[in-house]
Amino acid sequence: MKDGKTLSATNASNIPLTHAEDFNFFPHLPPYTDPTAGLLSKLPPSWIPYAQLMRIDRPSGFYAFYFPYLIGLMYAACLAPEAPEPRTLLKVAGLLLPFNVILRGAACTWNDNVDQGFDRRVERCRHRPVARGAVSTSQAHIFTLAQLMLGYPFLALFPDPCTLHIQITVVLFFAYAFMKRITYYPQVILGFPFAWAILFCLAALEIDPLGDYTMSTLALFAANILWTITYDTIYAHQDIADDEKAGVKGLALRLKDSTKFVASILSVAQVSLLALCGLWAGFGAVYFVGTVGGVAAAMAYYIYGVDLKRPESCGAWFHDQFWIVGAGFIAGLTGEYGLKLLP
Template sequence: MRIFSSVQFPLHLSSYKTKTRLCCGYYILPHHWLPPRASHCKSYKRVTNTAIDLITSRKYALLPVRHITSSLRTLAPSSPLAPEPSPTPPLPNVTYSPPETGLISLLPRPWIPYAELIRLDKPTGTYYLFFPCAFSTLLAAPLASPITHALEIASVCGMFFVGALVMRGAGCTINDLWDRNLDPHVERTRLRPIARKAIPPRNAVIFTGAQLLVGLGVLLQFPTPCLWYGIPSLLFVAAYPLAKRVTNYPQFVLGLTFSWGAIMGFPALNIDFLGNTNAILAASSLYSSCVAWTVLYDTIYAHMDIKYDAAAGIKSIALKHEHNTKAILSALAVTQVTLLAAAGVAVNAGPIFFIGSCGSAFATLSTLIWKVKLKDVGNCWWWFKNGCWITGGGITFGLLGEYLAQVLGLYEASNSAIEERKDWDEPR
């Protein structure tokens, strides 16, 4: 065999069968537009069968074609060998109209596309990015000597929220730049600013740089170690859009990104990891717990676009495990709660944390997994949006209660009472 020439045959079909004269076999072609290579045998000038090597993303297949001469012609869709293209999910005919209500409607008209680009009208992602920061700050506060004051905790959490708002916007801009050729073909994303060409890619790149500079300014307000712990997270921010194209588990990359705040609370309160085993164990356990949480809720989010992602070649856990997603979610929930409890053990947390934070996380996640309807886009969105506050809020209140118990000395008073009771009960 030698390669005679290259030609692209637009075969768009769910499965195609053709019968060869020599072996009477069938070859099944997957649903792809395939770039084939025409390879002729040495006696290609004779009337014979000629095989076209079809290279797919997974395997090779052979489509026998008869009487291919030196003047190869493109196999047009109208050819008898090319069946009708399979249908793709239709998109409704919707045109963009500027928002008339809400915060974005109050902005000057030229600013609206940039506000939409950073999802200013959809703050759920900002909350998901902020909660790990709040978790780590409240978990680390009792480890400080003396215990961190409540006003300092409020100040640190406030700066973390500003940082979450800015960096979430930067991440959305980077993601939309990567997906600018895919978003127009997905119903939920087709009207995003870059997809509808309201913002040129060049302007979006400049805007990303400006957001990163603002994020750096916020990071510099924290103690110096936070700078060195925070910068590596940018690698994951840039890697997530690529991960959707190369792995079936991009949610883990997103988890590594969104959970980074679970580490940052410790250096923000001047708790150094070097030589502090309890701090290292607590931060690593909390970070891993938040990664599991992120994978869980983003898998639910991915179910909203599952039919479009399949057509566009975007990968996700929702696609890979479409028929056993709830089993995956259950395993992630158990992992999250277990690691959250391990973080509490590392800092010698009391019963308020284990009942309030771990107990509420287990109860709310169990309810979510039981109630969510993965085939219903609206239901998935409701649980994604409200699960942020239901689970994240429960964990936060448990940590806040634990912090107040430590500050007020409730555990010390309880331990003293127990010791006195033991002394009273001992025989004299």
């Protein structure tokens, strides 16, 4: 981090966000150094800050972007009048992979730029490129725009309605970056752009989201929102002490010791919505065992297993739960799709 005045943690909240760059809020911690191992260590030094803005070295957040598209894709395949060929689904999933790398990169770059004043006050985030001064505010804005421009040509590979869904998704992600300033419920807002992937995938397979399956789609949409609220609130517990001093709002601070209780209620509602989705879509036992039962078991395992008092536990479970819960979401839908392929 660039040199700045040192400041005791007790006085951190008295410094305006616009002046935070003039202070080192963690003088007792070592300064930033470039990675010496892993993918980023192979890059030219001038590229490293931009790769960090995209979170290239941190796949966990990518799963948050990509898994809803896989869920939406399998759901759309189950609803299609004629089951799409497996290679068609693999092609769409393959196109969505680099597209989500870019989408996530743009969202994270924007978020880091907007949050730079907060990030300097949070131990885990203090070395993010904009916060430490490796990338200026203007450079980060230009990089955000460049990523959006890079992702735009992908939309030509999808039906026209997909463009509107992505535009809404981008607006929601950009709006989310400001929510922690004005509400303790930013995770609720965050759930919408992630869940919007379901509508995009329906459009990608040329299925009208507001057609015959409106209610089942809304149920799956809402279930994804509740999933996001749960895992992002648990994830935020690793920064709860610094967030409180920095003035960052969020459900982790609002709930504190009640997080597991509320997460359990949200998970029950999430599983109930998945059951309603299956009923309204006319899915069979494979869906109810695989998706409804799988997600119920996975969320129970996740909420019981995570230790909210240990930041490393919150971080590790954030990574693992995407595979555990995500597998549950996809299992039953994939089974339903497989049954459609049978003669």
